[in-house]
Amino acid sequence: MSGGAVRTVRAGRRTVEVHRPDKVLFPAGDDGDGGRAEEYTKGDLVDYYRAAAPFLLPHLRGRPLMLERHPDGVDGPRFMQKNTPDHYPDWIDGVEVGKEGGTVRHTVCDDTATLLYLADQAALTLHRWLSRRGQVDRPDRLVFDLDPPGDDFPAVREAARLLGELLDELKLPSALMTTGSRGLHAVVPLDGRQDFDDVREFARDVAEVLAAAHPDRLTTAARKKDRGDRLYLDVQRNAYAQTAVAPLTVRARPGAPVATPISWDQLDDPGLHARRWTIADAVAQARTQPWAGIMSRARALGPARRRLNALRG
Numbered sequence: 001m002s003g004g005a006v007r008t009v010r011a012g013r014r015t016v017e018v019h020r021p022d023k024v025l026f027p028a029g030d031d032g033d034g035g036r037a038e039e040y041t042k043g044d045l046v047d048y049y050r051a052a053a054p055f056l057l058p059h060l061r062g063r064p065l066m067l068e069r070h071p072d073g074v075d076g077p078r079f080m081q082k083n084t085p086d087h088y089p090d091w092i093d094g095v096e097v098g099k100e101g102g103t104v105r106h107t108v109c110d111d112t113a114t115l116l117y118l119a120d121q122a123a124l125t126l127h128r129w130l131s132r133r134g135q136v137d138r139p140d141r142l143v144f145d146l147d148p149p150g151d152d153f154p155a156v157r158e159a160a161r162l163l164g165e166l167l168d169e170l171k172l173p174s175a176l177m178t179t180g181s182r183g184l185h186a187v188v189p190l191d192g193r194q195d196f197d198d199v200r201e202f203a204r205d206v207a208e209v210l211a212a213a214h215p216d217r218l219t220t221a222a223r224k225k226d227r228g229d230r231l232y233l234d235v236q237r238n239a240y241a242q243t244a245v246a247p248l249t250v251r252a253r254p255g256a257p258v259a260t261p262i263s264w265d266q267l268d269d270p271g272l273h274a275r276r277w278t279i280a281d282a283v284a285q286a287r288t289q290p291w292a293g294i295m296s297r298a299r300a301l302g303p304a305r306r307r308l309n310a311l312r313g
Helices: 042-059 112-120 153-169 196-213 264-268 282-286 302-312
Strands: 006-011 014-019 024-026 065-069 079-081 094-099 102-107 123-128 141-147 175-178 184-189 231-234
Touching: 006 042, 006 112, 014 042, 014 112, 024 042, 042 112, 042 282, 065 102, 112 123, 141 153, 141 196, 153 184, 153 196, 153 231, 153 264, 175 264, 196 231, 196 302
Parallel strands: none
Antiparallel strands: 006 014, 065 079, 065 123, 094 102, 141 184, 141 231, 175 184
């Protein structure tokens, strides 16, 4: 890691300045799992995103982003940035989307230079819309967030297997991703024909069918006090202007864990947990292409809806 107040990094045709590359964003210490978290600097974050760019950018291109920024590192204050500031370079793209009472111009990350610029801004985590510019009201991804009570990853594994079996029965392709926090996301590629209301309603009905079949283990209760010790099948991200963490984005937790795509077979790995990969090794996992071919198998929800209705009787 080079010292000095500014480091320049080449990204395609552009050069990005990294200010204070030696600034510690992730201090060393307890990782919260009984182990030790490594120290990582802003320069390390930039290096990670530069290496991850070929695998990460396909999941970002054209999508409005919400940026989770930690200018003083994970131990300092955070803020969620929706609107693109005026001081951003004019080569950074954006998309104007409607909101109640007006519009907001979200940043869009289409290239490596933008990704590195955002890393320099200490945008640790990139939260993406499930739709793209030109069709912001029609998602091309559906996300189930498997949110366990506490840090119970065995419950997450079990829920993922049950959900995967149901999605297979509905003939919907799906992919798994560790969240870098506590759970897993199951992602279904869509053809973008349905609007958010239809997609969220479908996701809710899938979750309710699954929870009804396993009422002692799974729940769709939005209020924590109503869940008990059951895993929450969260489908709330499937709504207009809601976001989900992007695959291969860094989470603001000790040791810089990464939301990492996995294959369904890896669910059986005894070493798997939600924070299994960090910026030190997530790119190596990405190179195994665990989602190979899945995101190109987009589906309409009509046939799956009919199958689901038949299951519901």
